[in-house]
Structure formats: C-alpha cells, structure tokens
Amino acid sequence: MGGMSSETEYAPSPMSFVADMVEKIEQAGTTTVIDQGKGVVLLTMRGAKTGKVRKVPLMRVEHGGQYAVVASLGGAPKHPVWYYNLKAEPKLQLQDGEVTSDFAARELEGEERELWWARSVEAWPDYADYQTKTDRILPVFLIEPV
Secondary structure (H helix, E strand, O other): OOOOOOOOOEOOOOOHHHHHHHHHHHHHOOHHHOOOOOOEEEEEEEOOOOOOEEEEEEEOOEEOOEEEEEOOHHHOOOOOHHHHHHHHOOEEEEEEOOEEEEEEEEEOOHHHHHHHHHHHHHHOOHHHHHHHOOOOOOOEEEEEEO
C-alpha cells in the first residue's frame, strides 16, 4: 500500500486537550464519553492549508437531524482555524454518539442565525459569555445531512 497520502493523513490538534478529547472519543467509539453540557459531536474535515484530516469536538446543538456549530474559540478575537476549513471545504463528517454520517456546512446569517444561535446558547450557555468577550459576531454554521 505504501505511505498514507495527505488525503487520509490525520493531523491531531496542536491543542492537547482537543487532541485528548478526540482520542477518548475514538477509543470509546462514541461521543457520549465526553460529558459536557448536552454533549459533543465530532467533526472530521479537511484542513484548508494542509489538506490533512482534522478532527474537532464541538458542543452538540441538534434539532430535527440538523446541527449547529459556533466558531467561538472561547470568545477569542479571531476565528478558530476550523472556521476557515469549513469555508474552504464545507463537506464533512459528523459523529453523534456512535453514528457517523456525511454532512455539509454553511454559515448562517440573519433570522436563521438568530434561531440557531438561541438553540446553541440553550445547549451551551457559555456561548453567550463568549460573545460578550469579543467584537466579532461569532459565526454559526448549520450542519445538514447530504
């Protein structure tokens, strides 16, 4: 077979707590091993700069089989790296519990964003605090099954 190509090469997060969380999920085979708020989902996406596989655990905000993710980075002044990954390549996989499926992401605006922002804050109230810490409007993506 030879070496893995960058198409399939997984590059763990440089943030150790994120990498550790991903490892826990993969070893358990389910996202329910992380018990925070209403739980987490695991997004697998393509790195915009590297082309490598990136895995990001995010708070679980689900409604009617669709999900929202908030590019909060804890209220930091800049967007998280995965924001740019999804803008460059909106196709991704999302794991919820033991189930992994294909999804597509799109950034929300206006009323649609307001609706999913409210759902996001309900699932993880800290998002409201994060928004007060930064001048940027925290981006919200809708993650829809394909």
